[in-house]
Amino acid sequence: MSHFSRNAGPATASILLALAGMMLGGCVTQRVENVRETATGIEEGEGVVIMAKSYHLGNETEANFIACVGDSVGRGASGLRVVPNNEFVDALFPWFEPRTAPAETKGLPALMSRPGVAEKIRETGVRYIVWLDGDTDKVAGGGSMSCAAGPGGGGCFGFAWWQNDANYQASVWDLTGLEDAGTVSADVSGTSFLPAIVIPIPLIARARAKACNALADQLKLFIVSEDPV
Amino acid sequence: MSSRTTAALLLTLVLAFAGCGGANVKLHDPTIPEPLIDQMPLHVAARYPEVFDHFVHEEEIIGKESWTIDLGRSNKLLFTQLFGSMFTEFTVIEGDMDARDLDIDALIEPSIDAFEFSVPAQSQTEDFAVWIRYRIKIYDKEGVQIANWPIAAYGKSLATTFGSDEALQRAAILAMRDAAALIILQMDKATGISKLSEARAKSEPDVPQPLNLQTTAAEDMRDESL
Numbered sequence A: 001m002s003h004f005s006r007n008a009g010p011a012t013a014s015i016l017l018a019l020a021g022m023m024l025g026g027c028v029t030q031r032v033e034n035v036r037e038t039a040t041g042i043e044e045g046e047g048v049v050i051m052a053k054s055y056h057l058g059n060e061t062e063a064n065f066i067a068c069v070g071d072s073v074g075r076g077a078s079g080l081r082v083v084p085n086n087e088f089v090d091a092l093f094p095w096f097e098p099r100t101a102p103a104e105t106k107g108l109p110a111l112m113s114r115p116g117v118a119e120k121i122r123e124t125g126v127r128y129i130v131w132l133d134g135d136t137d138k139v140a141g142g143g144s145m146s147c148a149a150g151p152g153g154g155g156c157f158g159f160a161w162w163q164n165d166a167n168y169q170a171s172v173w174d175l176t177g178l179e180d181a182g183t184v185s186a187d188v189s190g191t192s193f194l195p196a197i198v199i200p201i202p203l204i205a206r207a208r209a210k211a212c213n214a215l216a217d218q219l220k221l222f223i224v225s226e227d228p229v
Numbered sequence B: 001m002s003s004r005t006t007a008a009l010l011l012t013l014v015l016a017f018a019g020c021g022g023a024n025v026k027l028h029d030p031t032i033p034e035p036l037i038d039q040m041p042l043h044v045a046a047r048y049p050e051v052f053d054h055f056v057h058e059e060e061i062i063g064k065e066s067w068t069i070d071l072g073r074s075n076k077l078l079f080t081q082l083f084g085s086m087f088t089e090f091t092v093i094e095g096d097m098d099a100r101d102l103d104i105d106a107l108i109e110p111s112i113d114a115f116e117f118s119v120p121a122q123s124q125t126e127d128f129a130v131w132i133r134y135r136i137k138i139y140d141k142e143g144v145q146i147a148n149w150p151i152a153a154y155g156k157s158l159a160t161t162f163g164s165d166e167a168l169q170r171a172a173i174l175a176m177r178d179a180a181a182l183i184i185l186q187m188d189k190a191t192g193i194s195k196l197s198e199a200r201a202k203s204e205p206d207v208p209q210p211l212n213l214q215t216t217a218a219e220d221m222r223d224e225s226l
Helices: A002-024 A063-074 A085-091 A105-112 A117-124 A207-224 B003-018 B074-086 B164-191 B195-203 B211-225
Strands: A027-036 A047-052 A126-150 A153-174 A179-200 B022-026 B040-047 B055-061 B065-072 B087-093 B106-118 B127-140 B145-158
Touching (some): A027 A207, A047 A063, A047 A085, A063 A126, A063 A207, A085 A117, A105 A117, A126 A207, A153 A207, A179 A207, B040 B195, B055 B106, B065 B074, B065 B164, B074 B087, B074 B106, B074 B164, B106 B164, B127 B164
Parallel strands (some): B040 B106
Antiparallel strands (some): A027 A179, B055 B065
16 A cells, blocks of 8 residues: 555656646637628527538538537527537438538528428428538647656656647528528637656647637527627 | 556557557448438339449558458448439349349449548548549440449548548548439439430320230330340
8 A cells, every 4th residue: 555655646746737737728819700791590499500611612620629519509508409410411411411512502592492401401490500611720839858768767858839720610501591691700829838847747728629619609699699780 | 657657658659559550440331311302203223243242442551551441232232222212113133134124214233443542641631531433334224325424422531530440431431422412413414314214204105005905015015125
């Protein structure tokens, strides 16, 4: 027992330091904007579906970002009803596949006139389609760190940093009027640091997670608000 | 650092590098959803090549890793489900059966011209991508080829979102769905298959005949065509 305690001491301290570092986080700046084209609003029973713009159009939005926005839009007291996008895409197969999904709202009337499409959309209760575009990129980085391990122990020494930019845009389509309701965008820049004196302490800036929450919060406000700006 | 911690660190490194050596990926009979389309009023049969019962493709990155994807009978399932949804009557026939013996408007023979995929180590991106080039040959009821249509389908999935195996599986499934969407969208335009129902309508007599006579006439017509 005492042997375990002697070894666990520094390890526990390392874990605590690492956790503290993670909690402190790096530096993050964010900008959220929206441009409204028409009045919005949502009735009981109506919902939204969060989709990624097609990769045929060069979009690289990560599937876990889409899932994150979907979860966040549906969460909380002001949460909206979010229809899972895979259910929506399957229910409307093949009209929302990457190759066939409409790229602009002017394609909506033709889509709605296809057999069964308008009925199926009504069945799902989807009032708004939110098309996400964008991604998170590492735009800069530097520093150096070296680590060594041997039978007697190991450790790291140095300092590294990197900057991630998360730029996402959400286009909101209103399926009632078959029109573009507007766009919401979130640009988040986060710089993470990794100082190490024996133990590396990550100070991580979660740019993507911040962008997800900021975009989702703004989307909820944008859709629920009825007044045109 | 204790020897236990060092051992754990080394084990982690070994496991991390073991994950970089490629993989064998298998598709477990994926299906496509029921398409929202109007069926074409045609009686169609399909004949599949043997490779549709068990399709395996290997991609080797020289000096790095080897990836294998086993589609099993996914292609057979895909086309059976797809054509079953597109046409009012659909039958799958065996390889040795003469389609001219059947009362059909068209025989479809899909095949795979090429299957390729790329993994992140090749593309220097985080994507797994799959390309499938199918070829669809269509014959009328007399065995005359009326279309030879190549289709290029594509699917892409991020390795960072899913694990490597799952990302490749997903890219393959997306490519197959892409092929299905393309066939639904463009088949008639590219092959003119719906004209075969017009041809049948024209060949049918306007005045209804007594049942036994009509059957005989139809059988006679088929025999003549052979």
